[in-house]
Amino acid sequence: MPASPISIPLRWLAHGRGLPLPAQQTAGAAGLDLAAxxxxxxxxxxxxxxxxxxxxxxxxxxxxxxxxxVRPRSGLAAKYGVTVLNAPGTVDADYRGEIMVMLINHGKATFAVRRGERIAQMVVAPVSAVQLHEMETLDETERGEAGHGSTGR
Incomplete structure (x- = not known):
């Protein structure tokens, strides 16, 4: 059963008026498409x-x-090699400025962005309140300190 929708106030800036409201394109989609x-x-x-x-x-x-x-759109990555540079970019709950998308072109050809083009997707997610506390030692695990690549290819 899907969760209840989260109500999020949105304010259009002058240069964004007339663009489609960000929306999940299908019933099972996690992200809301963002347009240029x-x-x-x-x-x-x-x-x-x-x-x-x-x-x-x-x-x-x-x-x-x-x-x-703010995450990449898989179609832009697969077709053109274009993705979100700082993926995922985070919009914090206390930020009230314009949402910007930092696109990078890893492709072989120049990529042209036009008004209204869907350039990224935005996934809204809960965050955990975290408080760290210092310890001299940590509990032992089977993996221990084995890092990158230690669990296989």
């Missing part, structure tokens, strides 16, 4: 190996205890 809020008659080109901050034209007010993760 660049000027209507312009194109932002991202050369291979380069990155760019793409505005979404929106700000949100997450409830305390939640974050929004």
């Amino acid at each position: 809020a660049i000027a209507p008659d312009s194109v932002t080109e991202i050369a291979p190996g380069d990155y760019a901050m793409i505005p979404t034209g929106l700000a949100i007010a997450l409830p305390q205890g939640y974050e929004a993760q």
